[in-house]
Amino acid sequence: MAAPSSTETETAGPRRVVLGVQEALDLDAPDLPSEPMPLNMGPSHPAMHGTVRMVLEVEGEKITTADVQIGYLHRCFEKESEHATWTQIFPYTDRLNYVSPMLNNVGYAMAVEKLLGIDRRIPERAQFIRVLIGEISRITDHMTCLGAGAMELGAFTPFLYLLKAREWLYELLEELSGARLTHSYVRIGGLTHDLTDDFVPRLRDIINRMRGVLVDCDKLLTRNRIFRDRMDGIGIISKEDAMAWGLTGPVGRSTGLAYDVRKDHPYLVYDRFDFDVPVGSVGDNFDRYAVRLEEIQQSMRILEQAMDKLPAGPFTLDDPRIALPPKSETYNSIEAMIAHFKIIMDGIHVPAGEVYSFTEGGNGELGFYIVSDGTGRPWKCRVRPPCVPAVAILGKVLPGLFIADIVPTFGMMNMIGGECDR
Amino acid sequence: MSVGVPPPVPSSPFSPAVQPPSSAAALSTETVTVTIDGRVHQVPKGMNLLEACNQAGCNVPYFCYHPGLTSPAVCRQCLVDVKGSPKPVPSCYTPVTDKMEVTTNSPKVLDVRRQMLEFTLLNHPIDCPICDKAGECTLQKLYFDWDAKLARNDGIKVRKDKVVDVGKNVVLDQERCILCTRCIRVCNEVARSPDLTFVNRGDHEILTTAPGRRLDNPYALNTVDVCPVGALTSKDFRFSMRVWELYTTPSVCTGCATGCNTEIHSSRGRVHRLVPRQNLDVNAFWMCDEGRFTYKELHQGRAVAPRAAGSPADWDSALDDAARRLRSALDAGPQRAGIALSAACTNEDLHAAACLAFDHLGIERVYLTGRPAGWHDDILVSADKNPNTAGARAIAGPKLKSAADLAADIKSGTLGALLAVGDVFDLPADVPLGRVDALVALASHMTAMAEAAHVLLPLSAWAEVDGTITNRQGRVQRLRPAIPPPGDSLPGWEILSHLARKFGAAMELDSARAVFAEAKAKHAFMKDADWGRAHLPVQLRFASSRG
Amino acid sequence: MGLDFLHTTTVGAAINWARKFSLFQYPFVTACCGMEFMATAAPKYDIARFGSEFPRFSPRQADLLFVVGTITERQGPVLRRIYDQMCEPKWVIAFGVCAATGGFYQNYSVMPGADQCIPVDVYIPGCPPRPEQVLDALILLQKRIAAGEGHSQVVLASERGYDVPTAAIRPRVASGGK
């Protein structure tokens, strides 16, 4: 069943925002003189995810200016990429948005394939599997965001429920790729290997169990007075701002900006699935929460359709200059040994050129702008981080709010250090 | 021959044998018209077809052909279609003729290429993981570029000797050899000592040393360079580093006055080998084994920290001490002070030294020192073992004294203060350096002079600095930094400008390039020298410049 | 004397036994490893079973510092300050290869291991480590605590001759040479 929130976001008229604490205090706040006080939050602060620092100026409880500082997790994705072969970059993409690694894998692989001119030749099964793992990653991403956000507001139970469900998915992906979190499962031209035999039945089972978990969380949060009071009408962003600041993904859609790459520029095989793009009506924290909750439902719809339509066939491109030869050949014939050697050591040679390829990541449009000089490694490999605009706009959203509002607002932006600082 | 006497500069840097047989120099000026892959090209008459094709941008692969050697046409990899000939012809062996029509990419040609590669790989061992050539191997490259198909047979490969000690620097693996004869031709045509040959026939044919000979000629390691596979490997380099991890920096050999152009292959602050870089006017494609080993000195007995009065000091105090000692000696009498320039220093260091000594300190006595002269031949090696003698003479001016004079003056005690720029090697061991009241040495190695110096200022060596040196032909060639200098050592020009500041002299030199510009404006021999463009050290795996 | 010796060691042992099951941890979470840190705290692996579930986001109240994830040069001073603010005796766990060595981030911004700026008692390999590894490391640390081998325990013992909780309020000795 779909969460009640979804019905709200889908119905025509805007949701009536019950302005809670803030309005009340505005009304009967005694007009005391107070001088501005600087206040520092983070970088090591329970609500700052360890990698963000906010230098606030407050008057009483109210924030007058907020200077958000990132960069505490700058791991030089670009510099490392410029010194690695095209394939060696996959592990680095895993660690960009480490809550949805598969989505980064897919996005990067597609960018390189465009540059190689093989993006039309990727086997259909590989594309379906990429959709499957991508949507699973999207679900883990949103679950983590909602769970952590709720926990930071003191609601510990949904956090435990959601992480329990996330654990099921991690174990599934681990069985598939060998790693719980940093999978590096995608390769240029396809995938490292095919799905495990019982992947589909297990995923079906997990989806069924997850429905229950989502119902629980929905009941625990969506109508929870305390939760609503801290989410409703807090951190409102207008559609125009969303566009001018480059907000995409759940944050952008919460403002009513109906932009989802999967719908507007279908890639892989997304045009073959029937799913909705939830859109908010107010652009406040609750909308961001509701959109994410609903997107989990939609992702599950996609997963089910993808599992039904999953075709047989090869899982990677059959091109000796891109795909590795079979291991048995590699060890037993000089030809395959050389091919393996050249692909691993010199890297796949990508023709010189530039491309900007974009997919729908966990936080929005995940773009890869890649410049190749024709050698085995990129001249430049830039990732367009979807959550940088979301964090950047905080400096505009926070002033006027209370200090306590930072926690839900920042939480719902779902800032991921690895992706924001790269 | 002492450094005092200028070495005889051969009119042409090469004896005819080293002159590339088919390089443009050897070609007549009249041109012929050939059609290559449908496009018409004008090429010099007598040029061989392979070069014509590659010049025209149609990439024709080859194993046995080498631009610096004659063409035997044994590998059959460069076969192309020539209109009128019944079967494909080896382009490396076919001179272009007028109205020739050539196809380098017809299905037939491509198929022949593939089949030749398959044939070459038939007996090739599965050695890549343990082969030193892997990563810069021509066989790997050509297979991947032109074949890339999986094996069609799993027959037993012919076994041959894996480790044959053919010379003092080279090891041979006969299984890997693809019988291209490049090494044999290098010995015959470049080193002019026929050390290698083939024996047996068919797939039992092997490379081996000629009867009664070993591969011990001074150019033996060039065979390792030209070997398209890992058959011949250098004892010095093998198993020490995987080539694709190395970073390459263009440089110049400092082993002698010839100044062969080289590539420095380094990794993590260590130089692992030197290989020749093509320059038809200096060394063509070759260099001598001695020169290849000059990198070893970079990591041995280096002076890493400033020393004042025998104890380690920081730069500032060491410079102060040096300035004080020199100043007092100069006050005692400028004529008792002298400066010793090493012919191994870069033009920039020498220019800075000259400015300081002549213009600011008014020192008259100039000694030119350096490595003692050694053996030479008429191929590449010159007797003068200093890379920059020509530059040093030009910069130090007319009234130069030799190292012998330096020894004499020290003995006689007429030398009160000495500023030694660069390593001084050629002093007799019995020279009483203690007699010099103020001895300030800029040295990169702990030589006797450096040990005895009152103040030691550590100097960066040739692989760590930006600069230029002048070879025996008077060519000004560029050195580039490949590795970071060890310890606190600095480039000479920088040390000297700091020292000048201590004397209150205005010598504001902020970069090697600025010094170069200044020297260029001042000295005639540098007037048409060019600093060259910036270069990033690039990893060999991404340079795709070898193999 | 012998009795005295017996006496003190017993007290020390008892105290260390008590310490190892009452760890208040400060999760210094910066990166990917945080996901696995959550998983370790979540129901399935449930670090609470090992007496160390209590996250304290105030260094003054924490005695186990979990360095979870990559430490950049920019983050270094922050980490050092937090470590300095913790009361002794204190313990540090480097969670994941980034915190241990910098992992495969060897570049201008990433510090090659948290031990470049603070001492570390237990290193956990893995990128990120599995929750089982984390629990294993915790047990290992508890063994060290019981044996009095934690780095600050050693320091206190060497300076005071014994290591009891009074050390927790002893003034810091200034200058890094402590």
Add this chain to the structure above:
Amino acid sequence: MAQLVLDRLALHFTGGEIEETGSQHGNEWARIHRKSWVRVCTFLRDDPVTDMKMFIDLTCVDRFSREPRFDVVLHVYSVARKHRVRLYAGVALEDPTLDTLVSVWPGANWFEREAFDLYGVRFTGHPDLRRILMYPEFVGHPLRKDYPKEKRQPLVRRTPGSVD
């Protein structure tokens, strides 16, 4: 996909503002003269046909051996018309300055700070052009090709020989 954007630019700017245009792998791109950078961008945003209301990405490329050495690269998108375009502006090493786009798309703020931080391109008129990813004490611009990958500039290290 967005050829009409390029046509529109060619139609509207005839004074050499558009130096070069092209299309590769389905990305349309135009090289803008740096003097008219802001003018062209404002036009793209306000013109009803192009309608580039959405800021996507701004970064920089170090071409190293080419003149001008740096390219500032901008990606913008039109939600209504679903087309996007990439703009280049060449910036020389000697004078690495370019007019800021914050007035056109406020979202450009942090992206320009990043380009300044990592490549040293200074955006004139930017509200606060501070480093964003590196710390203020950091010297140099690490993503330039000539900055060594492993050249660290530590802020804090343990004193050698100390136990903590």
